[in-house]
Amino acid sequence: MKRIALIGMPNAGKSTLFNRMSGGSAKVANWPGVTVDLLSSKLLLDGGMVEIVDLPGIYDLHGFSDDEQVVRHFLANNTVDLVLIVVNASQIDRQLSLTLQLKSLNMPAVILLNMADEAKKLGISIDTKKLSTELGYSTLLLSAKYGQGYAESYQAIETTLRTSAARPARAIEEDFAVDKAMETELDNLVKHSVDFPAQIGNTITEKIDSMALHPVFGLPLFFGFMFMIFQAVYTIGGPLQEAMAWIFETFRDIALVPLLSGLPPLLNGFLIGGVFDGLATVASFVPIVIVFFLFMAFVEDSGYLSRAAFLMDALMSRMGLDGRSFVMLLMGFGCNVPALMGTRTMRSRGLRLLTMLVIPFSLCSARLQVFVFMTTALFAPQHAPIVLFSLYIMTFVVVILTALLFKGHFNSQEPFALELPPYRLPTYRQMLLRGWHEVGVFVKRATKFITIGVVMVWVLTNMPYGVEPASAASWSGIIGEFMSPVLSPAGINPELTIALIFGFVAKEIVIGALAVIYGLEGSALMAGIADQIDWVQAYSFMLFTLIYTPCLSTIATLRTEAKSGWFTTVSLVWPLTLAWVVSAGFYQAARFLGY
Amino acid sequence: MKIIQRLSEMKVGQIATIQAFHVDTGFKYRLNGLGLRVGKKIEVVRHAPFTGPFQLRIGSTELMLRKQDADMIEVLM
Numbered sequence: 274m275k276r277i278a279l280i281g282m283p284n285a286g287k288s289t290l291f292n293r294m295s296g297g298s299a300k301v302a303n304w305p306g307v308t309v310d311l312l313s314s315k316l317l318l319d320g321g322m323v324e325i326v327d328l329p330g331i332y333d334l335h336g337f338s339d340d341e342q343v344v345r346h347f348l349a350n351n352t353v354d355l356v357l358i359v360v361n362a363s364q365i366d367r368q369l370s371l372t373l374q375l376k377s378l379n380m381p382a383v384i385l386l387n388m389a390d391e392a393k394k395l396g397i398s399i400d401t402k403k404l405s406t407e408l409g410y411s412t413l414l415l416s417a418k419y420g421q422g423y424a425e426s427y428q429a430i431e432t433t434l435r436t437s438a439a440r441p442a443r444a445i446e447e448d449f450a451v452d453k454a455m456e457t458e459l460d461n462l463v464k465h466s467v468d469f470p471a472q473i474g475n476t477i478t479e480k481i482d483s484m485a486l487h488p489v490f491g492l493p494l495f496f497g498f499m500f501m502i503f504q505a506v507y508t509i510g511g512p513l514q515e516a517m518a519w520i521f522e523t524f525r526d527i528a529l530v531p532l533l534s535g536l537p538p539l540l541n542g543f544l545i546g547g548v549f550d551g552l553a554t555v556a557s558f559v560p561i562v563i564v565f566f567l568f569m570a571f572v573e574d575s576g577y578l579s580r581a582a583f584l585m586d587a588l589m590s591r592m593g594l595d596g597r598s599f600v601m602l603l604m605g606f607g608c609n610v611p612a613l614m615g616t617r618t619m620r621s622r623g624l625r626l627l628t629m630l631v632i633p634f635s636l637c638s639a640r641l642q643v644f645v646f647m648t649t650a651l652f653a654p655q656h657a658p659i660v661l662f663s664l665y666i667m668t669f670v671v672v673i674l675t676a677l678l679f680k681g682h683f684n685s686q687e688p689f690a691l692e693l694p695p696y697r698l699p700t701y702r703q704m705l706l707r708g709w710h711e712v713g714v715f716v717k718r719a720t721k722f723i724t725i726g727v728v729m730v731w732v733l734t735n736m737p738y739g740v741e742p743a744s745a746a747s748w749s750g751i752i753g754e755f756m757s758p759v760l761s762p763a764g765i766n767p768e769l770t771i772a773l774i775f776g777f778v779a780k781e782i783v784i785g786a787l788a789v790i791y792g793l794e795g796s797a798l799m800a801g802i803a804d805q806i807d808w809v810q811a812y813s814f815m816l817f818t819l820i821y822t823p824c825l826s827t828i829a830t831l832r833t834e835a836k837s838g839w840f841t842t843v844s845l846v847w848p849l850t851l852a853w854v855v856s857a858g859f860y861q862a863a864r865f866l867g868y
Numbered sequence: 869m870k871i872i873q874r875l876s877e878m879k880v881g882q883i884a885t886i887q888a889f890h891v892d893t894g895f896k897y898r899l900n901g902l903g904l905r906v907g908k909k910i911e912v913v914r915h916a917p918f919t920g921p922f923q924l925r926i927g928s929t930e931l932m933l934r935k936q937d938a939d940m941i942e943v944l945m
Contacts, residue, residue: 282901332901337894366927367903395928456905469928488917583932587920590934596921620894688895688937690902693923693930 274315275434276324276352280344280375281359282368283330283618284694286387290359290417291327292706299327305350305442307343308833309617319431325357329617334374334445339617348378349444355434356382362392362399362414366463372408373455373462378445381437382410383429389414389422391695396470403466418700478576478695485577491584498577500662502568507645507658510561514645517560518795521553525794539738543731546742550794551727551785552719557795558642558784559715563708565638569607570707574699578603582691592673593680595689598628602672605635606665608714609827613834624685629831630844631672633823636665639780643818646784650799651811660812664819671820671851718779722825726775726782730789733771742792749790763817763856764810764864773817779824809868813860821852871945875910876922876938883911884943891940899941903929910943 281287291299295314302313304326312327328347329340356375360368365386372384386392386399405412411429415422485491529549533541572578581603582596589599597619605612612632619625636644644664648657733749740747745754745767752774753767760770768790776783788794791801806814822828822845832841872887886908889896903926904910913923913930921932 333897336897336901338898363928364903367901367929370901397928482923486914486916486923488915491917579932583916583921583923586932586934587916587918590920595934596932688891688898688940689921689932689934690895690898690937691932692902693932695930 274322274324275354275439276326277355277357277430277434278347278351278353279325279327279357279359280371281330281387282332282361282364282371284364284692285330285359285361285368286417287327287330287359289703290357290385290387290415291325293417293420293423294325304347307347307350309339309343309614311343311347318427319434323354323434331371334371334378338620343617345445348440348442350442352439352441354381354439355430355437356380357430358382358384358410359387359417360384362386362389363395363397365392365397365399365467366459366469369462370455370459372410373458376408376410377455378440380440381433383426383433384408384410384412385415385417385422385426386412387415387417390416390419391697398468400466400468404462407462407465418703481696482580482693485580486583491580495581495584499665502572503662503665504658506561506565506568506641507661510564511645511649513560513564514557515796517557518554521557522795525549525553539735542735542742543728546792547728547731547735547789548724550788550792551730552724554788554794554798555642555719555723555727555781555785556715558645558781559712561642561645562638562715563711565641566607566711567704567708570704571699573604574697574703576694576696579691579693583693586689590689592676593624593627593683593685594631594676595624595687596691597689598624598631601628601632602635602668605632605637607638609633609635609637609823610830613827613830616834619687621685621687623683624687626835626837626840627676627679627683627685629835629840630679630683630847631675633827633831633844633848634668634671634675634820636668636819637780637823639824640818643776643780643783644815646787646799647802647811647815650803651806651808664815667816667819671855675847675851718781722779723781723785726778727785727789730771730775730782730786734790742790759853762861763853764806764813764860765817765856766806766810769806769810769814773814773821776818777822777825779826780818783818809860809863812863813856816859817852817856819852820855821849823848872942873945874939875912875924875933875941875943876935878912878943878945880912880914882945883909884945885909887942887944889941891937895937902931903927904941 279287279291294316299312299314302311304311314325315322316325328344331341331344333341358372358375360372375382401412401414411433413422413426413429415426485494529545533544578600582600585599586596589595601612601615604615609632612635613629616625616628644661648660652660734742734747736748744750749771750767753770756770757767771790772783772786775786788798791798793801831844835841878884886904886906888906908926911925913925915922919935921934922938923930923932
């Protein structure tokens with residue numbers, strides 16, 4: 274099968290193009306010579322199946338970052354029939370440098386000048402015919418986002434695939450003489466075939482930036498904006514969650530219970546009180562997660578994240594981190610795993626490790642479910658969003674504390690250069706795809722750990738046979754009692770302890786586990802928990818959940834990315850210790866003050 | 869009169885021509901990729917609060933750079 278590799282600089286819109294081409298059917302896979310997973314997909318071109326691989330965005334084929342090494346290793350170990358070079362048309366004056374580097378390797382290629390719509394708006398006109406002749410590569414204008422120019426692009430890809438010879442796997446040598454000549458070639462190419470207006474200015478972006486990056490209002494605006502997003506997620510997602518819970522409850526009462534009534538009590542209890550209640554409770558939070566990711570997709574695609582990096586870099590540099598670390602923390606609000614992978618653009622190991630040490634404190638969407646559940650159960654509706662926001666603030670408090678404590682061990686002199694792309698509005702399509710993707714992620718997690726987790730919790734709370742569920746005599750009761758000297762100073766009771774133990778695997782299991790332990794579901798579960806613990810205990814439990822060891826996937830990613838057993842151990846032990854100190858400290862202080 | 873100075877000494881709104889880089893090879897690759905090359909015109913758009921990074925414009929690209937890194941770039945005013 275022929276193989277196409279997608280190469281481009283960061284912010285060239287490569288992912289958007291890849292998503293369009295693959296139709297969302299991409300798979301992660303291992304590649305010879307490359308230690309990280311790359312996305313790839315198969316598509317029908319010219320009557321045959323062609324494999325297309327999405328390589329990480331890079332600035333320079335010879336660069337020193339992990340991403341740049343991945344691309345080099347990939348080309349050194351894999352035959353490529355065609356590279357699709359994605360260039361941001363409005364930045365063609367600099368992004369063509371990567372094209373020239375690939376050309377010097379005699380790479381069979383097609384050049385896609387992406388974001389043609391944006392370039393046109395800026396008054397940039399590109400003579401693609403001239404460019405094609407001078408470069409010797411088919412060069413086409415495209416708008417990956419709005420879907421223009423695909424037919425012509427596919428045609429050019431098919432023709433080139435048919436007529437060019439593949440580049441066999443071969444290492445990439447450095448050649449400084451070529452680099453120097455390339456600068457002149459780049460300037461000439463741009464001079465001959467691109468017409469830039471005398472004054473390039475994105476007036477809308479400039480206007481927004483004069484507010485968003487304002488020396489005084491910039492930061493307050495940022496935090497106000499984030500608060501509004503969390504408020505909106507809660508306001509929109511809350512009722513959706515209740516509706517979902519109601520649907521599951523109704524289904525259970527009118528269909529499931531009568532249907533399974535003939536089964537022996539133990540099996541019946543296992544299926545309804547274990548598997549169904551556990552999974553349904555977790556599933557009812559999926560709408561909140563989707564709403565959350567829709568907002569995240571909007572923020573990510575808008576270009577605002579790099580503004581956040583600009584505003585926060587001064588503070589981050591004092592903690593031994595940089596603006597990118599802050600962006601990764603924000604990405605971690607969605608899921609810690611991709612945020613950890615995002616640190617690959619950092620060259621300094623110290624900076625990268627310190628960033629990876631703090632990312633797991635980011636209040637991810639799985640933890641958000643636990644907190645929405647707990648705050649709804651134990652706080653008045655008008656207080657709940659504030660309680661939730663205080664936990665986001667806690668993320669930063671813990672990050673600052675950890676970074677200050679550890680920055681001496683993870684030294685970094687890494688220079689910091691980051692692009693500020695123009696503001697862009699994401700399309701509905703992009704946002705819907707993102708939401709749909711999250712449903713897929715949930716289904717995958719549900720079929721893996723969440724089901725196993727709730728089943729195990731059911732076994733622990735209902736065994737040995739004949740015992741009162743979740744009582745002191747059950748296995749879970751015994752474990753809870755055993756752990757109680759450690760966790761009771763933090764106000765965490767034996768039931769919550771079991772939930773925390775399983776939360777180590779995945780935070781979604783925490784609420785599933787509570788449903789199984791209490792043998793209740795939906796609003797009844799919330800009422801049951803509110804009867805048993807007060808808000809001080811609940812907040813202490815939430816602090817512990819926020820800070821302690823992140824989920825199994827995060828630990829696994831930390832290990833593969835850091836490639837260090839020592840670092841993985843630190844990132845397990847430190848959060849656990851800190852979680853206990855913060856929760857116990859909060860609980861004891863609150864009780865001391867008479868709450 | 870033309871004077872050579874550091875990029876970090878430029879004021880907001882000023883435009884200068886890049887003269888030389890005193891940075892390691894890896895970072896030079898990154899800066900080149902972002903469009904910073906000798907002979908190119910560069911503008912300081914704004915400074916971030918609390919001695920944070922500089923916002924720079926070069927051609928159609930905007931980027932941020934810390935003061936200590938901007939110290940390492942010579943420009944011709």
